[in-house]
Amino acid sequence: MSQYAVPEELKYTEEHEWIKVEGGLAVVGVTDFAQQQMGDVTYVDLPEAGRAVERMAELCVIESVKVAADVFSPLAGVVAEANAALGEHPELINQDCYGAGWLVKLKDYDASGLGELMDADAYAKFIERG
Amino acid sequence: MKTIFDMSRPGRRGVTFPPPLLPDACFQEACLAPELLREKPAELPEVAEIDVVRHFTNLSRQNFGVDVGPYPLGSCTMKYNPKFTEDIARLPGFAGLHPMLPQLRRGGLLAQGALEVLHEMEQLLCAITGMRAYTMQPLAGAHGELTGLMLMAAYHRHRGNHKSLVLVPDSAHGTNPASAAIAGYSVRTVPSRDGVMDFEAYRAMLGPEVAGVMMTNPNTLGLFEPDIKRISEAAHAVDALMYYDGANLNAILGIAKPADLGFDIVHLNLHKTFATPHGGGGPGSGPVGVVAKLEPFLPISRVARREDGTLFLDYDHAHSIGYVAPFYGNFGVVLKAYAYILALGGEGLKRVAEDAVLAANYLRARLAPQWRVAVDRMCMHEVVFSAADQAAQHGVTAMDVAKALIDFGFHPPTVYFPLVVKEAIMIEPTETESKENLDAIVEAMAFIAKKAQEDPAWLHAAPRGTPVGRLDEVRAARQPDLAQR
Numbered sequence A: 001m002s003q004y005a006v007p008e009e010l011k012y013t014e015e016h017e018w019i020k021v022e023g024g025l026a027v028v029g030v031t032d033f034a035q036q037q038m039g040d041v042t043y044v045d046l047p048e049a050g051r052a053v054e055r056m057a058e059l060c061v062i063e064s065v066k067v068a069a070d071v072f073s074p075l076a077g078v079v080a081e082a083n084a085a086l087g088e089h090p091e092l093i094n095q096d097c098y099g100a101g102w103l104v105k106l107k108d109y110d111a112s113g114l115g116e117l118m119d120a121d122a123y124a125k126f127i128e129r130g
Numbered sequence B: 001m002k003t004i005f006d007m008s009r010p011g012r013r014g015v016t017f018p019p020p021l022l023p024d025a026c027f028q029e030a031c032l033a034p035e036l037l038r039e040k041p042a043e044l045p046e047v048a049e050i051d052v053v054r055h056f057t058n059l060s061r062q063n064f065g066v067d068v069g070p071y072p073l074g075s076c077t078m079k080y081n082p083k084f085t086e087d088i089a090r091l092p093g094f095a096g097l098h099p100m101l102p103q104l105r106r107g108g109l110l111a112q113g114a115l116e117v118l119h120e121m122e123q124l125l126c127a128i129t130g131m132r133a134y135t136m137q138p139l140a141g142a143h144g145e146l147t148g149l150m151l152m153a154a155y156h157r158h159r160g161n162h163k164s165l166v167l168v169p170d171s172a173h174g175t176n177p178a179s180a181a182i183a184g185y186s187v188r189t190v191p192s193r194d195g196v197m198d199f200e201a202y203r204a205m206l207g208p209e210v211a212g213v214m215m216t217n218p219n220t221l222g223l224f225e226p227d228i229k230r231i232s233e234a235a236h237a238v239d240a241l242m243y244y245d246g247a248n249l250n251a252i253l254g255i256a257k258p259a260d261l262g263f264d265i266v267h268l269n270l271h272k273t274f275a276t277p278h279g280g281g282g283p284g285s286g287p288v289g290v291v292a293k294l295e296p297f298l299p300i301s302r303v304a305r306r307e308d309g310t311l312f313l314d315y316d317h318a319h320s321i322g323y324v325a326p327f328y329g330n331f332g333v334v335l336k337a338y339a340y341i342l343a344l345g346g347e348g349l350k351r352v353a354e355d356a357v358l359a360a361n362y363l364r365a366r367l368a369p370q371w372r373v374a375v376d377r378m379c380m381h382e383v384v385f386s387a388a389d390q391a392a393q394h395g396v397t398a399m400d401v402a403k404a405l406i407d408f409g410f411h412p413p414t415v416y417f418p419l420v421v422k423e424a425i426m427i428e429p430t431e432t433e434s435k436e437n438l439d440a441i442v443e444a445m446a447f448i449a450k451k452a453q454e455d456p457a458w459l460h461a462a463p464r465g466t467p468v469g470r471l472d473e474v475r476a477a478r479q480p481d482l483a484q485r
Helices: A032-038 A111-116 A120-129 B049-061 B084-090 B107-129 B141-159 B175-182 B199-205 B228-237 B246-251 B292-297 B331-367 B388-394 B398-407 B435-454 B456-460 B473-478
Strands: A017-022 A025-030 A041-045 A058-064 A068-072 A077-082 A104-107 B133-135 B165-169 B186-190 B210-216 B241-245 B265-267 B288-290 B302-305 B311-314 B383-386 B424-427
Touching: A025 A032, A025 A077, A041 B473, B084 B331, B107 B133, B107 B288, B107 B302, B107 B311, B107 B331, B141 B175, B141 B210, B141 B241, B141 B246, B141 B265, B141 B288, B141 B292, B165 B175, B175 B186, B175 B210, B186 B199, B199 B228, B210 B228, B228 B241, B241 B246, B246 B331, B288 B292, B331 B383, B331 B435, B388 B435, B398 B424, B398 B435, B398 B456, B435 B456
Parallel strands: B165 B186, B165 B210, B210 B241, B241 B265
Antiparallel strands: A017 A025, A025 A104, A041 A058, A058 A068, A077 A104, B133 B288, B265 B288, B302 B311, B383 B424
């Protein structure tokens, strides 16, 4: 059994992000695998609301004790909201990456990009292969 | 340890000055504008000379440098700097020279020695790398990168090329994509395959919009890029320029020239390859060399020779990108590197590369039984191990290994880089460590591997012999408290 949590209901990218469509918005975060690899997160550089992003463009930067990692936008869209709580509490990404540690909500996103994302099974296999 | 502020006592002095010749009033409104005067005295520590000497000597004893023990920090060659170069840099004819002198009327004639150093250094670096011309101005490696990318942009502008993209392999130093982005380019990452650039993936990413390809060769896994000629030719076919990050030049000194590998722009780190101080001991120096087609764009001033044999600063280059730093770069650093190159000579520099590569391969072969080698084949000047097995089986991470090595008298190697290797431990022993010292590293690493199986907690608690134990790096990053008071 895998040591990484991969919730069934989410979509995933090869860059170790998860995506959930909720109330017309696409919520983006990093996976359990990503947060374990990065180690303790110390700082998150979040985008401003209203910024338009291309697919695979830099969405935000996560700094941990090991690395500064770019997070790429899994979909083209416009930033509706960034998770302000991460400013004071970047550790939420380690504690609850699929919940309170979400990063960004995208609006007006390109829904056609959703089809290219992995489902939980495919992503679990992807990280197994390493 | 007490801080120098703890030692302070009111009125205590290291030096007693004679009474001032000018009246007090002269130091007040009469001479200085009121906004320039302090409202209350500066809170400087008041101590005797011996307090200052002991304070800084004790601080240095708590520090670890290459003068104390081996410093096998990978990917940024941290080799020993021979002390004679300091003597050369302190020669009064150099140390006392004013940087404005060659810019004054006839002043250049009084600075011929310094200009000769800059001129000869340019020729030496051209001989080592096969480039046509160099600028000594950039003040560090990343500054050299930015300069190189500005040259790239100037070249494409001049040719009327419309290019927006720079390709960087995923094993690159983080400064490469950062420099490209600051120079205004978009960056795309080329994946690795078996530790080197994936040629097919690279070729698929190449197009007319590609301005350049930035590579470090050998790369940060300590591997020579075997496809480098094909990579260069494919880049040149779309009029993209090949950029050589000189971080790992130490491995090929006197053996291979970047120009022969197809590179058009090179930055060197004199503070890595040519044994000038590095890592807080700087300042650095990042000369940039180019092939003939890029020479018109080099920063001004350039050192040139008149018909009568004297040297002068030449500003007459219409296509130059201009200044990238004041004056002539970090002249003292260039001077030390010049002395180092002359002292070693061509054969000596070649031996640097051979011994550096030999030392890394010795460690690779000796440590392979206990530590998984990231890409297990002949390496160049550095070798990357992975603690992924130890992490999975015993919960001992690369960080634990690094901390434990401190107790054996070694500076920790680079950990968690390159990013393409999990639990990476990157060791670059350099040519200066003896076989006895390499064996001591092997023994320490073997001991740590055994401890990982038997007593992981012992490693989690390392280091023990340092003034402070394992620091809480998370808290230090999240709640930095940098103030003395």
